[in-house]
Amino acid sequence: MAKRPNPRAIKAARTYTVEEAAVALRVSIGTIRTWVKSGLPLMNSRRPFLILGDALRSFLEDRAKASKAPLREDQLYCFTCKTSRTPMGMMVDCIPQTVKTARLLGLCDVCGGTCNRMISRAKIDQFSEIFCVAFKEGQCA
Numbered sequence: 546m547a548k549r550p551n552p553r554a555i556k557a558a559r560t561y562t563v564e565e566a567a568v569a570l571r572v573s574i575g576t577i578r579t580w581v582k583s584g585l586p587l588m589n590s591r592r593p594f595l596i597l598g599d600a601l602r603s604f605l606e607d608r609a610k611a612s613k614a615p616l617r618e619d620q621l622y623c624f625t626c627k628t629s630r631t632p633m634g635m636m637v638d639c640i641p642q643t644v645k646t647a648r649l650l651g652l653c654d655v656c657g658g659t660c661n662r663m664i665s666r667a668k669i670d671q672f673s674e675i676f677c678v679a680f681k682e683g684q685c686a
């Protein structure tokens with residue numbers, strides 16, 4: 546698993562281009578673009594698009610906080626409750642994401658919202674013993 550990017554590698558007072566941010570954090574440019582899509586603020590009024598060091602830092606710190614609560618085997622992460630929850634009826638859908646990963650989707654037993662967990666496809670059998678898994682697209686196993 547990739548090492549978590551260190552927010553302290555970023556200087557709060559300066560601005561970064563996407564390329565500079567990627568170099569400073571030792572991640573790919575694609576990773577930075579994914580972060581922008583998932584909420585990292587980009588100053589895109591003119592080129593080159595810049596990222597404020599301060600914004601980048603807080604983005605990374607928020608992400609680290611969100612992933613801090615470790616999930617138990619029988620839990621997914623609820624986007625609404627922003628914490629780990631067991632899925633309603635222990636029922637989840639398994640949706641393949643990549644050759645190696647799949648997403649488990651269920652309904653939060655507290656708020657009824659969507660909860661989610663990325664798993665390694667190698668562990669699908671293991672999770673099938675815990676959850677009632679419905680396989681989507683028929684290529685999950």
Ligand SMILES: [Zn+2]
Pocket residue numbers: 623624625626627630653654655656657658
């Ligand atoms: Zn919830």
